[in-house]
Amino acid sequence: MQPGPVWVALWQLLAATPGQNKRQLLAGLQRMGLHGLTTTDVNRTLYANTATFARDGATPPRWRLTGAASWNGGAVPAAVPAALPRCYVGKEPRAWQIEALAAWRAHDRRGVVEAVTGTGKTTVGVLAAAAAVDAGERVLVLVPGRELLDQWYDVLRRDLHGVLVGRHGDGHEDGLDDHSIVIAIVNSAAKYQMLPLGMSGLLVADEVHRYGAPYFARALEPDFDGRLGLTATYDRPDNGFIEHLEPYFGGVVADCSYDRGLADEILAPFRVAFVGVDFTxxxxxxxxxxxxxxxxxxxxxxxxxxxxxxxxxxxxxxxxxxxxxxxxxxxxxxxxxxxxxxxxxxxxxxAECWNKQVALAYLAPVLATADRGLVFGETRRSAEHAAAVLRASGLQAMEITSGMNTLERKQRLAAFKDGHAKVLAAPRLLDEGIDVPQADVGVIIAGSRSKRQMIQRMGRVIRPKADGRPATFIILYVKRTAEDPDTGAHEGFLEQIIDVAQEIERFDHLTSGAALLAWHLSGRRPN
Known part of the structure; x- marks a missing residue:
């Protein structure tokens, strides 16, 4: 297959001047007479041809030709993907997932895959587990809580054929002596030696950043030869990263950034609004x-x-x-x-600032236009207040909190999925773990300095939409406090999104609801 004109032009640009980012490359393409392109078109070509184009860790990435890249005007051989594991019967993996698995294998099956929430990092773990089972190994999947315990169990039973999958924790006591794969809640796994003596195995750690705590780190058994960590952001606010995680897993061997997710159309384009409020x-x-x-x-x-x-x-x-x-x-x-x-x-x-609730009422018309909306709080009381404010504005809204039993939480998530509830308000419960039905508007009423938490929250609303419309992400904050971007809040998060968001806008909470709605709707109009 002959390379396309964009591929050829990018090759020529990077051969002449390595280290260009997507915007510089787009300008170069336009100088060469290739008009009507966008940075998304550039990224799509770059990321689809990683045998030819390599990137660094900058934001946005700077690109160069790989050592193996060559072109003499003739045909370019297509890379032959590795065969999928025999027991894997799930969906065809995405390109980045295949690349991530290959990179992990190239690092002696040790390392961390860092992928923005919503891009499908679980599939990388499922593929690694399936390959290990094919090779006769036992697999332990560590998860932080019962929601992920059940989700991994359902996914593995769905995507793997003829594999005995068990659970450990939350009343389950399955083990690797008689199961090929066991998903275990980390605080339960830390009490026991999970890998039987004399057996070889793979440990997959979902939300790996959680396991740098000294007690959880006990679950990181040294006899597992294969070690795969999965996370949206591989960092911790303490020394657990240096003391436990990096010595066990090593560093990041592959990633899927916002750039890659947007280029591959795994993620929806998105717009971000910051709405500042004052205290009473x-x-x-x-x-x-x-x-x-x-x-x-x-x-x-x-x-x-x-x-x-x-x-x-x-x-x-x-x-x-x-x-x-x-x-x-x-x-x-x-x-x-x-x-x-x-x-x-x-x-x-x-978290419970009165003017945040006032601003949320202004946002009710925005949430009313959504297929579904999510409101992220910090405390149970703030989530309850948010749901009440939106109900008073005529929306079908309900809260979901950790104080509810499992059945009640499942019922509310089902109501949200079925459309019986248009908006779901929650404290930290939805930040990681729970598989939340697709939403297209997210509102944060309690900001966080944690880049990981912000990425996880935004990942809940930027899954692709059938009509291609962008997602809207709105962050409420109290001015002149630790929540204010002007005082350094969200710095790491902003660094990641500033070059990939369609738009980042600032509003005052006194801005009318009509103005906020107009801004939101303007992003949905076709260009």
Whole structure:
């Protein structure tokens, strides 16, 4: 098959000047007379031909020709994909999934695959597990909770033929002595040696960033030769990454970024709006008091009681150790408890800010245009308030929280999937793990400094839409606080999306609902 004109032109541009990003390459294509193209067209060609084009880790990536790339004007041989595992009967894998699996194998079956939520990282784990079963190995899949336990169980039973799959945890006690694959909740697996002596095996760790905690790290058994981590963002706010994860798994061997997901049309294009609100006078006073208390006690915990200043996760681990009297120092325990109390109350003031609820009411017309909408909160009470505000605005909205039993949560997710509920409001429950039905508008009413949490939340709304329309992602924040992008909030998240989002807009909460609706609808009109 002859290479197309875009392929040839990109080859020529990168042969002449390596290290160009997609925008520079698009400008070069236009100079060469190839008009009517977009950066998506450029990315589609680059990512579909990774035997020829290689990228670095910059944002956006800079591209060069691979060492093996050549072209003499003749036919270009197509790469022959590796055969799928014999027991795999699932859907045809996407190109990036095949590439990720090949990269992991090339690293002696050790490493982490980092993929934006919604791109299908689970399939990489399923393919790796199927290949291991074909080779006579046993497979342990670690998951953080019962929702993922059941989801992995259903997926593996659906996509693998003739393979005995079991579960461990949440009342299940299956083992690898008589099952080819066992999905285990990490805190249950950490209590036992899961891989029988003398057997070879593969460990797949879903949401691998979670297992850097000392207790969870006990589940990372050294006798597993194959080790595959799956995550949206391979980092932690403490030393668990350095102490446990990287020594066991190694680094990232393959990824699927927003760029790749958009180029392959795995993800929907998206637009982002930040809506800033102000505290009421009483809220401002309460926030300032708690904030002052947090800062003062943090200094005391570091200077007087020896808590590490950074990373923040290690600081919090040390504070919690002192809180329960870990050092036998009653003054340290008292300071730790007062710090955690003030920290929690400051977070609650931010999460339950009255003007966020006012802004959410302004957003009701936007959510009304959605097939389905998701509202992400920080506390159960803020999720309940959000659902009530939207119901008062005439929307079919309901909350879903961890305080509900499994059956009630499943019923509400089913109602959302069937369209009986148009909007679902939840605290952190929906951030990872739960398979949420497709939504096209997401609203965050409690911001987070965690890049991973923001990526996971946005991944819930940027799955491709049948009509190609973009998703809308709206972030409410309190001005001049830790939520404000102007004070550094969302910095890592913004770095990832700033070059791939169709538009990033800023609004004040006093902006009329009509203006917000007009902005939202403008992105849905055909160009």
């Amino acid at each position: 006078p009483d809220e401002q006073k309460a926030h300032d008091e708690y904030d002052d208390r947090v800062r003062r006690l943090r200094r005391r915990l570091i200077v007087d009681h020896g808590c590490p200043a950074e990373p923040f996760g290690e600081f919090m681990a040390s504070v919690n150790h002192l809180r329960v009297g870990g050092e036998g120092d009653s003054r340290a325990a008292w300071d730790a408890r007062k710090y955690l109390d003030a920290f929690t109350k400051r977070r609650e003031v931010l």
